[in-house]
Amino acid sequence: MTAENKTVLTETEVGEQRRRRSGRGGDRTRRMSGPSYLNLINDRKKVDLISEDQLEAIHNASLTVLEEIGIDVILPEARERMKAAGADVEAGTERVRFDRGLIMDMISTIPSEFTLHARNPVRNVRIGGNNLVFAQIASAPFVSDMEGGRRTGNQADFRNLVKLAQCYDVVHMTGGYPVEPVDVHASVRHLDCLSDLVKLTDKVFHAYSLGKERNQDALEIARIGRGISREQLESEPSLFTIINSSSPLRLDAPMMQGIIEMSSANQVVVLTPFTLAGAMAPVTVAGALVMQNAEALAGLAFTQMVRRGAPAVYGGFTSNVDMKSGAPAFGTPEYMKAVIAGGQLARRYGIPYRTSNTNAANTIDAQAAYESVFSLWGVIEGGGNLIMHSAGWTEGGLTASYEKFILDVDLLQMVAEFLKPLDVSPDTLALDAIRDVGPGGHFFGTQHTLDRYETAFYSPILSDWRNNETWVEAGKPTTFDHANRVWKEKLAAYERPAIDPAIEEELDAFVARRKAEGGVPTDF
C-alpha cells in the first residue's frame, strides 16, 4: 500500500478544518498582532537526497534486520500481542522477529494525514501531507536564561516556558514538559504539569509514556480539557506521545505500555528511535538509517497490532557523534542528510514524518543559530510534518533556554515567510512604478511603496539592523541580549487563554482526586 491510496483519518475533520480556517471560534488577540502562522503548508517539492534504488536498499536492509536479527521487546504483554499478530517470538527470550510482509501489512493502515485536536479548535494541528507543525522543546532536565544561568528544571520555569509557548502562533503546540519540574514529586508531577498545559495554553499537548497510569490520567485530562465524551476523544485524536526505542534494537516496557494505552484509545503515537551514528547506531549515516527504520517500523507496526488505523507518526532522530569525544552532535551536515533521507522513507510508507530543530551549543551564540538553521534547512527539504523541539532547545536537549526560545520563534517565522509563495502579478511586477520613478530616482516615496511598506517584508523579532554607530551607542547588544529583553516583555504581557469555568472545575477536581489517591507509583 503506498501513500497515494491511503485513507485520510476521521469523518468530522473536513468540517472541523473548514470551521478552523474560517477563523470562527478563534482567539481574538492573534488577529491584532501581525501575520498568523497557524496552518503552515510546505508545498515545495521535497528533496530526493538518495535514489529510488538507494531508498529501497535501506528499506530492505531494515526489513532484513527485523526478520533475521529481530528486536528485544521487554514487555510480555507486547510480545503476546505481537505473537498473536503473527510475529516470531523466540521462546524463553525477549527477542521478536517480524516477517517483512507482516510489517508492511501492519503499517499500511496508518493514516497518512490526520488532525490532532486542541481544546481551542483554532489550534488544531493537521499532521501529515504538506502540513508543517512546530512543537516547543520538550524534556530538558535543565533550564537557563541570561541572568539566572543554568539550573535544574523546576515548576516556575516550566510554567513560564509553557506561557511563552502560548504567546506565539508559530509554536503550534507544546511538545512535552519544556523543562522537567523536579521540584514536583514524580508521583503527581504529570497531574500538575498536564493541568498546567491545559490551563496555561489552549494548544495540543503531549503525554509521557512512563507507566500506564500516567497515560490514563493524560487521556482523562485531554478529554476534560476539550469538554468531550470518551467516544468523541476516540474519534478525534487529542493527545500524543513520543515513543523512543532504546537503540540498538530494544523496545522497553513503559514505551510498549504507552503504545497499548494510546493506540487503543486512537491517540497519536510518534515512534522515534534515537540513533546516533557511531554510538547506538552504525558509524555510517546509511547504517544508522537502517537501524532507525527497523526500530521505527517495528514500533509503528505494533501500533496497528493494538488498533488498526490508529494515528501514528514516523520519527527520525539520526545524528552523529563527535568522534573525538563521543559527544552527540546536531545540526551537522550528517544530521541534515539523515533528516532528508528519513523524509524519503516516511513518504515511501505514506506515514507523517516527525523530525527536530536541533543544536548542541552551550550558549546563544553563532553555533546555536547555524546548527538550528541547518536543521531547519534539512527539515524543510525533507518534508518534516511534526517538528519537535522547535523552540528553546540547546545543548543537545539538556537545557531549555528562554533566549533560545525567542531566537527559534524568529527562525520559525522566517521559515514560514520563506515558504509563502512569491506574489507575481501585474501589481507586484510594478511596471507602472518603475515607469514613474525612471532612471536615477528612488522608490521610497512612491504610491506603490506607500501602499505596501507596512506588510511588504517580514519584520524580525531580533535582527539588529541599526547602523554601527547607533548600535555601539546602544551598548553593542547581541542577539542573546535582544532575546533576553523580548522574553521578559512577552512573559509580562502573557494572558491566560479563555476556558469554560465548568471545565476548569472538572479538571481541578480530577487532579485533586488523583492526588488524594497518591498519584502514580514511583521508584522514589
Place this chain on the structure above:
Amino acid sequence: MTAENKTVLTETEVGEQRRRRSGRGGDRTRRMSGPSYLNLINDRKKVDLISEDQLEAIHNASLTVLEEIGIDVILPEARERMKAAGADVEAGTERVRFDRGLIMDMISTIPSEFTLHARNPVRNVRIGGNNLVFAQIASAPFVSDMEGGRRTGNQADFRNLVKLAQCYDVVHMTGGYPVEPVDVHASVRHLDCLSDLVKLTDKVFHAYSLGKERNQDALEIARIGRGISREQLESEPSLFTIINSSSPLRLDAPMMQGIIEMSSANQVVVLTPFTLAGAMAPVTVAGALVMQNAEALAGLAFTQMVRRGAPAVYGGFTSNVDMKSGAPAFGTPEYMKAVIAGGQLARRYGIPYRTSNTNAANTIDAQAAYESVFSLWGVIEGGGNLIMHSAGWTEGGLTASYEKFILDVDLLQMVAEFLKPLDVSPDTLALDAIRDVGPGGHFFGTQHTLDRYETAFYSPILSDWRNNETWVEAGKPTTFDHANRVWKEKLAAYERPAIDPAIEEELDAFVARRKAEGGVPTDF
C-alpha cells in the same frame, strides 16, 4: 537560444580540468590537511520557486522596461557601440532603449560554462553548470576583529585577510579587496593590491572597473602572474570584474568602460544590479526582480556587443530594506526568495549565476550566523555558481571581520559536506555490524566503526560540543571567541604559495614602472 544548446567555452579546458582533477601540479600541503573542498558540485535539483508562467511574466516585464523606459547609459562610447548594435539611442540624451529581440540575440552567445584560470591550475575555477565557487568578501570600507574592534581599512589588514583566503581550499578565489586599504594612495592602490593578490595567493582574483587604466594594469598583472602571452590570456579568461548598475536603470561610465576593457580581452564580466526592494527598486520582490533582470540583461547584452562569446555572469543582489529605518536587510526570507527566483532567471538564459552570502549583523552573534545560513540555503536551492562575499562579510558589507571569515569558512565547508552524496552501499548499510552488535549493545568499538571513525563525519572548526561543565571551566567561550583564536593560529601558520622567481621579478618591475609613471589619475 536556451541553456541546452549553448556552447561551452574554450578548447583547452577539458584537458585542463582533467589535469586539475588528477591533482597533478597542485600544492602539496592541501593533501595533508583533511578533505579538499576544491571543485564543488551542486548537482541537487534546483528549486522552482515560481512557475514557468511567473518566470515569463518577470522576463517579459523586464524586457518591456528595456524597450519602453530604457536605461541611462552615461558613457558616450558605450552608447555609440549600443547604437551600432541596433539599440535605440535617444538623441541628445543618455537614454538607450533595447528591442527585446536584440537583447535575446545578444545574450545568446554568452557561454553557459567556462573556466576562470588561476596562476596555480589547481585553483582554476569552473563557472556555470552545477559548479559552486566561493569567493572571499570584497570591498568593505572597514575591518574588525575582536580585540582591535572596527577600524578603517588599511594595507596590513588587507594583506592578512588575503593570506587567510589562501589558507582554505573552500575559499576558491578572492573577490576583490577584502577591505579597502585606504592608507595606500588611490593612484597606485590597485598596483599594490593586485601585486599582493598574485603573490600572497595563487587563486583567481578580481579587477575593479574604476577607469580603463586600472583594468589595463590588472590585465597585465594577470598575464604576468600566469606567465603567459596576451594571446593565451585572451583564450583563457584569468581575471574577472564586478559591474554594478546604478539602480534604478543607470549604467555608469567607469562600469561601461570596464565592460569594454574586460570583454574585449575575453575576460569575465559579472553584471550585478544592486536592487534593494523598497529603495532603489520596487517594494515587491517581484518588482525588484524585474528591475534586476532589466539592468542585468542590458549590461550582459553590452558585453556581447563588445565581443561576442565573451564570458559573463548574471548577478543577482536583490534584497529588501527594513521599512522602519530604510536600512538594508540581508539573509531575510525575501532575500532567499529573490536568490532562488534569480537562479531561475539565470538558468532560463543559460548564463552562470552569481549570488552572495550575506548578513547585516553588527557582530559575530546568532544573527550573523542565521542570516548567513539562510543566505546559503537560498544560494544552494537557487543554484548559485559564483558566490561572492562568501567569507568575512558583516554589517551588510561595510565591515570585513576576521572572525566572521573563519565562521564562514566553517559554514561553507558544512555546505560542501552537505552536498556530498550519501554513500549507500552494502558496506555503509552495515548489516553485519548491526548483526554483530545486536540489541542493547553499542557501536563505539566495532571494527566497522574503527575502520571509519576518523573520516566518518565532518569535524567543524568552531562548534563547541563539550559538555556544560567542561565548557564553563574553559571560560564559556562563544563561537566568536573560538573564531578569534583560530584566525590567529591560521595566520601565524600561513605560508606563501610558490611562485616562479622570474614571474615575481617581472611583476615587481611592472609595478615599479607604473608607480614611477604616477599610477592612474585620481580625483585626489
